[in-house]
Amino acid sequence: MLTAAPDAFDASLAFKVGDVVTLKTGGPRMTVTYAGAVAPAPGEWLIxxxxxxxxxxxxxxxxxxxxxxxxxxxxxxxxxxxxARHGATGAEGYLSRLR
Known part of the structure; x- marks a missing residue:
């Protein structure tokens, strides 16, 4: 039995699971593992x-x-x-030093 109206699911969320994000104030690259509502907080949240x-x-x-x-x-x-900056070893490091 369907317990929620099909309209209740917003397919146009700004972020999706798997997206890579950073805080607007800076910080590390993070992977979105959940995007959606979190009770009791209003709006869309990301984990x-x-x-x-x-x-x-x-x-x-x-x-x-x-x-x-x-x-x-x-x-x-x-x-x-x-x-090149970090003195990579191997073929890639060698080629980058030639450039």
Missing amino acids: CQWFDAHGELRQEMFECDRVQLEPRSIPAAAARVAA
Whole structure:
């Protein structure tokens, strides 16, 4: 038996599970693990997970207006620049030093 009206589910939520976000004030890249209503708080909320500077898994709940969407992956050019800065080893490090 259907207990909720089909209209009750908003398919146009701003964020979806799997999205990568950061706080608008800065901070680490976080993965959205839940997006939707949280009782009794009004509005849409996100539950996000990330690893802190010590490698510990963290989880927190945020209001949607406090975060912004980020690209899921780092562009290849940014990875090459970072590898060159940190003296990467192997073929990628060698090639980046030649450029």
